[in-house]
Amino acid sequence: MTALHLFSLDSISMPRSKEKKKRPGLSKVNVERAVQEVLNTNLSIRAAAKQFGIAKSALARHIKNFSSGQNQFVYNPNYQVKKVFNETEESELVNYIKMAAKMHYGLNLANVKKLAYEYAITNKKKYPIQWDEKKKAGDNWLRCFRNRHSASLSLRKPEGTSLARSTSFNKETVAAFFKAYKSALAKGKFEPSRIYNVDETGITTVQQPPKILAPKGVKQIGGMTSAERGVLVTMICWINAAGNTVPPLFVFPWANFKNHMLKGAPVGAIGAANKSGWSNADVFFKYLQHFISHVKPTIEDKVILLLDNHESHVSIPTIDLAKRSGVILVTFHPHTSHRMQPLDVCVYGPFKTYYSSAVSNWMNTPGNAGKPITIYDVAELANTAYLKAFTPSNITKGFQVSGLYPLNSDIFGEQDFLPSNVTDRTDPSLSKASSQIKPLSSNETSVITAAVSPQTMSPSLNVSLSELENQPSSSDITMPPRSSDNSMTKTENTPLTSIGGMTSQNRLPRERERLQEDVKKGKARILTDTPEINEIQKDKEKAMQRKRKLELRKTKKVVKRKLNMEETSSEEDNENEWEVDDDSDNDSSLADLEIDPTSFSLENIQQGDFILVQLKGKKHSGIFVATVISRVDNNDLIIKY
Numbered sequence: 001m002t003a004l005h006l007f008s009l010d011s012i013s014m015p016r017s018k019e020k021k022k023r024p025g026l027s028k029v030n031v032e033r034a035v036q037e038v039l040n041t042n043l044s045i046r047a048a049a050k051q052f053g054i055a056k057s058a059l060a061r062h063i064k065n066f067s068s069g070q071n072q073f074v075y076n077p078n079y080q081v082k083k084v085f086n087e088t089e090e091s092e093l094v095n096y097i098k099m100a101a102k103m104h105y106g107l108n109l110a111n112v113k114k115l116a117y118e119y120a121i122t123n124k125k126k127y128p129i130q131w132d133e134k135k136k137a138g139d140n141w142l143r144c145f146r147n148r149h150s151a152s153l154s155l156r157k158p159e160g161t162s163l164a165r166s167t168s169f170n171k172e173t174v175a176a177f178f179k180a181y182k183s184a185l186a187k188g189k190f191e192p193s194r195i196y197n198v199d200e201t202g203i204t205t206v207q208q209p210p211k212i213l214a215p216k217g218v219k220q221i222g223g224m225t226s227a228e229r230g231v232l233v234t235m236i237c238w239i240n241a242a243g244n245t246v247p248p249l250f251v252f253p254w255a256n257f258k259n260h261m262l263k264g265a266p267v268g269a270i271g272a273a274n275k276s277g278w279s280n281a282d283v284f285f286k287y288l289q290h291f292i293s294h295v296k297p298t299i300e301d302k303v304i305l306l307l308d309n310h311e312s313h314v315s316i317p318t319i320d321l322a323k324r325s326g327v328i329l330v331t332f333h334p335h336t337s338h339r340m341q342p343l344d345v346c347v348y349g350p351f352k353t354y355y356s357s358a359v360s361n362w363m364n365t366p367g368n369a370g371k372p373i374t375i376y377d378v379a380e381l382a383n384t385a386y387l388k389a390f391t392p393s394n395i396t397k398g399f400q401v402s403g404l405y406p407l408n409s410d411i412f413g414e415q416d417f418l419p420s421n422v423t424d425r426t427d428p429s430l431s432k433a434s435s436q437i438k439p440l441s442s443n444e445t446s447v448i449t450a451a452v453s454p455q456t457m458s459p460s461l462n463v464s465l466s467e468l469e470n471q472p473s474s475s476d477i478t479m480p481p482r483s484s485d486n487s488m489t490k491t492e493n494t495p496l497t498s499i500g501g502m503t504s505q506n507r508l509p510r511e512r513e514r515l516q517e518d519v520k521k522g523k524a525r526i527l528t529d530t531p532e533i534n535e536i537q538k539d540k541e542k543a544m545q546r547k548r549k550l551e552l553r554k555t556k557k558v559v560k561r562k563l564n565m566e567e568t569s570s571e572e573d574n575e576n577e578w579e580v581d582d583d584s585d586n587d588s589s590l591a592d593l594e595i596d597p598t599s600f601s602l603e604n605i606q607q608g609d610f611i612l613v614q615l616k617g618k619k620h621s622g623i624f625v626a627t628v629i630s631r632v633d634n635n636d637l638i639i640k641y
Contacts, residue, residue, distance in 0.1 A: 030054060031075040035062055084120055084127045084141065093119070094149050104166050104419045106158055113137040161338070161419070168335035170420035177333050177340065177524035178409040184304050184328045184526055185407070192241035192405050194303045199237065199343040200279050201351070203382055204230030205373040207359035224363050226372035232277035233378045236287050239343060241405035243392030246294050249287045252375055253277035264380025281315040288318055297326040304328045306404070308337050309522030314536060319527050329527035339416070342398030347389055354385035548632045555638065602634065613639065
């Protein structure tokens, strides 16, 4: 017979909790009261320690260290015993970390530990011996450092910002834009409902899966998407400073647009087609007509339209239509729209988040299991995100933080321009000695140091950053490149040096330099002003001439390759025949024909005329019939054989 044993709950040992036990710290008030009770009332140390919840040995130590000459005991926690850096030095580190993050050269946790280790070595600080093993500060120090400064520092994931954006957003470019913007505002009385912003954004059929709950210990968790790479659909949107919108336009990656592609789209939306899925000049011209039909601007009641310098926006038909209709086009400076364009600042970010959520919900719907998302579903999913993101609060906030409405040209401070300081340098055109500057040799490095350094840091730090980087250590702190020439020397009261500096060691090839010279750089300007229209027209004509010359150069290369025929060793092969394309008109009877170039004038030749062309090589020559395609100038023609 099985015996039944009864156990009391007190006899069962519960498993030990894995949570870390943290001993409560001493209360300043209790310590001071306990010491006063012992000294003034002759209360025993043991009784006072028990009464105020203090360790007997700790209380005895405080009483022993108390000087009889003092009027009153003041408890000062001795946290400084095991601290590596004092408060001033930690303040320097905090300010440096903040400055690095604002300049888009932030330090991750590993970099902070390496910086602290080399900082401690250079300043001859006492630190745990474990730091020498890995050449960096310990995890415990970093955790306590973050806890002490949790009010001012947090772990953030930075948004990828290109070097062009970081350096183009500076005082000069912002001032140039606001100058053009104020000039446009001076042309009339513009209410917030008459100030618009337009921009494009790309949406695809593949979303970024959201975070999910999943089993622990599994290294890889998948999220269902429609394909490896999505199909791009472009959406063009308009908003105004009053918080209103104009129905968007969708550009689908097809040759021809069909109305059923807009199934479930926002009310009033229109569509267009382009094989690449991107917008172009024709698509934007169509959308400008759509905008004018909704807003109904006139020459007497104009509107301001803020947009970037994309080539689809800067076309002569678009500018002419805007000028005739009373639309003033004002462009942002290139690579500054991420801070100055309301759509980019406060609207498109939430829209992308809501769109990814809508796509994920569509994929997880039971009726859609196993179905991929196509471009015919994009408009409906975009509508779900559009209604949530394009709210009056988001739109008006975008105009406010960019200083567009209410107008505030001083909305950006010195901290906002810090990333551009890594390329601050004197304009060579303003320097008389610029012509005397010698080119750098292959072994030299040109360093453009940052103009703004963290001068707000305390001057009590005894080491410069350049010395930290030159310490004999295997660790390498990821920071902006600096000059190999250490011009900074260790002196007393030297703050952390500026973060930044760009080196230019290798020049671009000559061909790339010439190509960059041909590219017309954009700027902040009013496109509908007559001088700007004339300048744009000249730029378009020059670009067309360069394109025609390039086509002519390619045609000459093709003909030259045909003339370079190899000679054979036999006498029969010496009488080479010309190789002509099947569509070329070649008459063998023209071989003996002699052409007198003075018998006709190039000015009389028109497009579509047939001409005889005599091609002469090093050893051979021939006459061909060609068709005139177009005229480059008075002396050059583009022909086809």
